[in-house]
Amino acid sequence: MTPDYVRDFPLASLNTFGLQATARQYVRVSDDSEVVQALDHARRHSLPVTLLGGGSNVLFSQDIEGLVLHMASRGVRLVSDDGVMVTVEVEAGEPWHPFVLQTLEMGFYGLENLSLIPGTVGAAPVQNIGAYGVEIKDVFSGLTALDRQSGKLVDFDAAACAFGYRESCFKQSLDRWIILRVRFRLSRQPSLRLEYGPIQQRLQLLGIDSPTPQDVSNAICAIRAEKLPDPKVLPNAGSFFKNPVISSEQAAALKASFPSAVLYPQAEGRVKLAAGWLIDQAGWRGYRKGDAGVHQHQALVLVNYGAASGAEILALARLIQDDIKRRFGVDLEIEPRII
Ligand SMILES: Cc1cc2nc3c(=O)[nH]c(=O)nc-3n(C[C@H](O)[C@H](O)[C@H](O)COP(=O)(O)OP(=O)(O)OC[C@H]3O[C@@H](n4cnc5c(N)ncnc54)[C@H](O)[C@@H]3O)c2cc1C
Incomplete structure (x- = not known):
């Protein structure tokens, strides 16, 4: 057609x-x-x-x-099954969260912590989506993309995707690749990741001692619904800035000046800083100029109260970036793609 x-x-x-x-x-x-x-x-x-x-x-x-x-391509296929591990291939246009729910219904586990992330399957590898201690690189098997330069179909394994924190080779060359379908390696045996943030607390609150992957998905959906504004009610693009990764020396200096700074040690002596903490400390949470604003409860989320233009939201983001640089000496990188 x-x-x-x-x-x-x-x-x-x-x-x-x-x-x-x-x-x-x-x-x-x-x-x-x-x-x-x-x-x-x-x-x-x-x-x-x-x-x-x-x-x-x-x-x-x-x-x-x-x-x-x-x-807008659709389709979910089981391509291999050895009784323990399965490989599922999904067309790029499939909406992400319904796909996660479908895998849980099929008894294929590994994606439960990534419940309720908006968007499509095809975009998920672009920034190696992650939440609650899991990134798609952890369950990734491969993908097929169309190279716009050569017109050829190319298969990628995880190494070729060069996944990093909200990064991949696709984000580095955005106009080159069209991801057509993605393959995930999932397990028939649950292996739950509950250590992150409030998952365990939430399960306890619900009186669940031996959670299933579906319970974990439900708990994460409930936490996310409380924490993040629903774009249908208050338009936004989730976290607007990446958490900056800085040197241990810079982190130590920051901690000395700001003892409440939220720091997460990373590999190779690097330290990840909570961008939301920086923006909150600088007093931006709840700030509003016209219809562009910083969410009242979540400083990392910029929102459109109605008629803000993209340029107005971007102007607000630049003000925040400059202020954070001035106060803390830290560069904030914008997460969404500016088009
Ligand atoms: C409320 C909210 C919460 C969020 N929470 C999270 C979270 O917890 N973790 C997280 O990682 N992200 C989160 N996000 C960000 C977003 O949901 C993800 O980045 C998602 O993968 C984007 O998918 P999309 O289909 O909407 O991509 P789009 O916004 O349509 O596109 C994003 C980029 O990917 C490119 N792209 C899209 N499809 C393809 C394709 N098939 N092939 C190649 N390139 C493509 C686009 O050109 C663009 O550059 C959140 C967003 C919102 C609004």
């Missing part, structure tokens, strides 16, 4: 910040051949291509002068 190309397409409902940007052209693609056709169309009309999944990690700072290619 030839996909439909729509001119001057409003993107407000396709990004969780609810930003009112317009795409010069828009196309929804459901399989590999439609992706190839859309790329061909863009080439013939000299349109730059912007790839979009669930729009939960992007900030449109202006209208898109090109073709927005919206990944």
Whole structure:
């Protein structure tokens, strides 16, 4: 089937910040051949291509002068099963959280801590999504991507993806790869990760002594629903800044000046700092300018109270970055892709 190309397409409902940007052209693609056709169309009309999944990690700072290619392919397949471990292959356009729930129903475990993260399966490797002590690299088997430079399909294993904290090779060359499908290695035997934050407390509160992966997923959904604003109610893109990773010397100096600083030791003597703590300390939590603001309870989340533009949210982010640099000498890196 030839996909439909729509001119001057409003993107407000396709990004969780609810930003009112317009795409010069828009196309929804459901399989590999439609992706190839859309790329061909863009080439013939000299349109730059912007790839979009669930729009939960992007900030449109202006209208898109090109073709927005919206990944909508669907399908979940079991590709191997040795009785203990399974490999599941998923099309890029599958929504992430329903896929996590589907794996739990099938009795395949490993994704429960990543419940309720918005977005699509295809975007998950781009920033190696992570939550509650698990990242997708921990359950990743491989993926197939289309190389826009050569037009060839390429298989990636975990090493080739170069996963890091909210990082991968795809984030480093955003316009090169279109992830078409992702494979996950999951287990039929639960191996629960409960050590992170309030998971155990929440399970105790619910009176659950021997939790199942489904219980863990439910607990995490409940914690997340309390902690993070629902984009449908208060548009946002989750954490707006990455947690900065600094040297141990810098961390020690910071701790000496600010004894309550939240620090997490990392490999190779590096230290991760809670960006939310820095922003909170600097007094930004609850700040609002026009319709762009910092969430009242979660300093790491920038929100759109209604009619903020992407440029206004970005301007607020720059003010926060400058202030944190001035106060603490720390660089805050923006997590969502600015388009
Ligand atoms: C309330 C909220 C909570 C969140 N919590 C978390 C969290 O706990 N942990 C976490 O890691 N993230 C979190 N996020 C961020 C976001 O959900 C993830 O980054 C998610 O993977 C983005 O998926 P998406 O489909 O919406 O991507 P989009 O926002 O559509 O795209 C993000 C980037 O990926 C690219 N991209 C999209 N699809 C593909 C593809 N098929 N191939 C190649 N590139 C592609 C886009 O071009 C863009 O550069 C949260 C966001 C929100 C709004």
